[in-house]
Amino acid sequence: MKIDISDILVSDGADMKVDLTGVPLQQEPADGYIIEGDMSFCGTLTNNNGILHLAGWLEAVYKSACYRCLGEVSSRLRLKISENFTSNSDADKKDMYPFEGKMLDISRALNDNIILNLPMKHLCSDQCRGLCSKCGGNLNEVQCDCIDDGIDPRMEGLNKFFERS
Ligand SMILES: [Zn+2]
Ligand SMILES: [Zn+2]
Known part of the structure; x- marks a missing residue:
């Protein structure tokens, strides 16, 4: 230019x-x-x-x-x-x-x-539901059957540890 x-x-x-x-x-x-x-x-x-x-x-x-x-x-x-x-x-x-x-x-x-x-983060819409953390499906488009047990996968090991003790 x-x-x-x-x-x-x-x-x-x-x-x-x-x-x-x-x-x-x-x-x-x-x-x-x-x-x-x-x-x-x-x-x-x-x-x-x-x-x-x-x-x-x-x-x-x-x-x-x-x-x-x-x-x-x-x-x-x-x-x-x-x-x-x-x-x-x-x-x-x-x-x-x-x-x-x-x-x-x-x-x-x-x-x-x-x-x-350039802004760092973009959202396609404020209501974007993101991807399923289990199957990776786009939750805006599909309703997957994964059960959201609310457990952070990183914490799962720790929970098992407490169950055993
Ligand atoms: Zn989005
Ligand atoms: Zn899923």
Whole structure:
């Protein structure tokens, strides 16, 4: 996702509106997270004495797995973006992104923001019943015959021990 910055580069304080849609840098920014289609950015780019400040909102739709039943979950990500870009060689030291010439590529900055902000846990629904701990069946879809005896399998050995004594 590139922006032609030739207009704002020439004058300090100049800004421009940015409204971009493009292919994400990584379609799978993290394990099990797949971005669907294009993502979009809408905001402004300002030239602050040679440092370009990008501010606005990023939107993307992605797929992941429900952490209870492993079913597919589609979610929308809407992130507030605030990043700086510099043409100086010490960009990394100043926690900025580098740029060269008259085209500014914001793909890496947006990708980093996505990686940092992906929620850890997704549920297909608040009522998701998850998988049966005995047979592994998806309890949203099947009614298995397993009896829930309420015993944590890790505790079973301990219970047997007490029964014997
Ligand atoms: Zn689920
Ligand atoms: Zn079962």
